[in-house]
Amino acid sequence: MYTQALNTAETDDRGLEDAGKAAQFQARIDAEERIEPNDWMLAAYRKTLTRQISQHAHSEIVGMLPEGNWITRAPTLRRKAALLAKVQDECGHGLYLYAAAETLGTSREELIDAMLAGKAKYSSIFNYPTLTWADIGTIGWLVDGAAIMNQIPLCRCSYGPYARAMIRVCKEESFHQRQGYEIMVTLCRGSDEQKAMAQDALNRWWWPVLMMFGPPDATSQHSDTSTKWKIKRFSNDELRQKFVDATVPQAHYLGLTIPDPGMTQDAEGHWRYSEIDWAEFKHVLAGNGPCNRDRMAARRKAHEEGAWVREAAAAYAAKRARRPTAQAAE
Amino acid sequence: MAISNIEVAETPLVLYALRRADDALVLGHRLSEWCGHAPMLEEDMALSNIALDLIGQARELYSYAAKVEDKGNDEDKLAYLRDVRQYRNLLLVEQPNGDFAQTLVRQFFYSAFADLYWRAMMTSRDTTLAAIAARSEKESAYHLRHASEWIIRFGDGTEESHKRAQVAIDHLWAFTGEMFAVDDGERALIHAGVAIDPGTLRGRWLTTLSEVASEAMLTLPQNDWMQQGGRSGRHSEHLGHLLSELQSMQRTFPGLTW
Amino acid sequence: MATPNTPLWEVFIRSRNGLAHKHVGSLHASDATMALQAARDIYTRRGEGLSIWVVPSSAITASDPAEKGMMFEPAESKIYRHPTFYEVPEDVGHM
DSSP states (O other), X not given: OTTTTOOSOOOOOGGGSOHHHHHHHHHHHHTTOOBOTTSOOOHHHHHHHHHHHHHHHHHHHHTHHHHHTTGGGOSSHXXXXXXXXXXXXXXXXXXXXXXXXXXXXXXXXXXXXXXXXTOSOOOGGGGSOOOSHHHHHHIIIIIHHHHHHHHHHHTTOXXXXXXXXXXXXXXXXHHHHHHHXXXXXXXXXXXXXXXXXXXXXXXXXXXXXXXXXXXXXXXXXXXXXXXXXXXXXXXXXXXXXXXXHHHHHHHHHHTOOOSOTXXXXXXXXXXXXXXXXXXXXXXIIIIISTTHHHHHHHHHHHHHHTHHHHHHHHHHHHHHTTSOOOOOOO | OOOOOOOOOOOHHHHHHHHHHHHHHHHHHHHHTTTTOXXXXXXXXXXXXXHHHHHHHHHHXXXXXXXXXXXXXXXXXXXXXXXXXXXXXXXXXXXXXXXXXXXHHHHHHHHHHHHHHHHHHTTOSSHHHHXXXXXXXXXXXXXXXXXXXXXXXXXXXXXXXXXXXXXXXXXXXXXXXXXXXXXXXXXXXHHTTSSOOGGGGHHHHHHHHXXXXXXXXXXXXXXXXXXXXXXXXXXXXXXXXXXXXXXXXXXXXXXXXX | OOOOOOOEEEEEEEOXXXXXXXXXXXXXXXSHHHHHHHHHHHHOTTSOOXXXXXXXXXXXXXXXXXXXXXXXHHHHTOGGGSGGGSOOOGGGOOO
């Protein structure tokens, strides 16, 4: 998902740390207790979470770019306001998530530097281009739909700050998928040209969205420890199937065709999709998606061109530190 | 079927609402260009909030202009189907974002005016404008505070930030005079108690600017040559590009519902 | 000189009159004024607040989770501090 690049699992370092503490830690997790920032935790748990939460944060921030591409071209003022509010929400989500990651001991600056240096990953989905207005509808409907699938179980993640951030994110995100689907409904009730635009967007986004859930369970390395630590509660394939089952009827309602001629419905009602092109997924993760370079360039530019602003604010604060002006509470 | 520009019957009241609507939309659009590209996430949030406030103001003002005009236009037709010569916004708000200092100085000049303007307009005899003013006044008061705090930090921050802020002030100054200009149509509305005379706000606007500039150790220009033309559709070259982007969907796919 | 990291702040919001301020999250800001503005822009976009406190995260002193036993367990046995510990005849009614 937003942390799908988490493909090198931390080894369980139980042997290296106090065995008693480690056992106690696992017992707390097994008892569904939340782990809080100052609590003792396994080094591997801290490292895994730092990576997962920061990747999630990077995904939110990079995810602003493909949709931000249409803020200035939204076709009506109502759509413009909704899209801007949605992209702004994503920024907020990135911000909450960086804060959650920081509770594990790494500063936002370090996390962002790692991303800008290409050392930290973000979701592959944001390396695809938004070519038409229908892409905005499709992203809201499918990308946000997939994200919600993934994020709802994260609200019960064992790490308190991450779970709390997710609760806030899920609450805010409830409008995102609806606004996306509303755009699709409008297009599909519109002219032939608009319907074709909607179908074309679905054709381009469908497979990359399925890839968002990460590699198939059979090849996913990190699931074991993440499941044991109750960071992850459903497997990639479980969530992917859940998403497909929820989405296919929505596509049918729109009168759109899922671009998977081999798709069938099994006896239990599950929609069985064809083989996903994992080679494409690997290429995109490796930096060779259609927009990887553009996305990184945009984030680096914002960071570099903003440096003097951050320096100015810091310099001002340092100058004024001797003159406290803060008001007392209440 | 190609839809060319709509015709707008610009009676004084329609034109009055349209001018303010265009100000809000164009500035909101400019600020929305920052979304995803601001110097820090906290400012992505802040600038988007301001943009959303302004787009909201624009929508109300367009809807009101359309209602007063009563020729079947609506907020979207007014925003998307008038060309550069029909846009009535201030030259100030269409100026490109430039660096963060230029964006914030533009915001500071405009918000310092808008805050006074909307507060005064709360007493308009036109109840719709008075209601829009009541809401907009609170929004612009915050926009002003946000911009002022940044101007102070630029001015009293680093050598570079000071320089950038001063360059932006000097560059944008000539676009501020237009905010206080009044034409005959507006004069009649002022006389009728529908509009207020912006000229009466200039003293207080200057006081706000001077206070902030002085705390920021920045200098307000002395020159009083002011560019004019936005209110009558004589714009800078920048607006046409902004509109070609803003209107691209409605121009490419005329007459559809989105 | 490298720019120092922008300080972290904790945000507390009173959502309605009569309620206490509640921790809602964190943000980065160079000083208190900017922190307050950012808190408004980030944490009250959906009408969540009537009052905001921002506190430098570094100003918070936290209890040590390792001392949880010493700190909090002694309170658990003092059941006589709770009203349900006491029996009052039902006839007396609610008390």
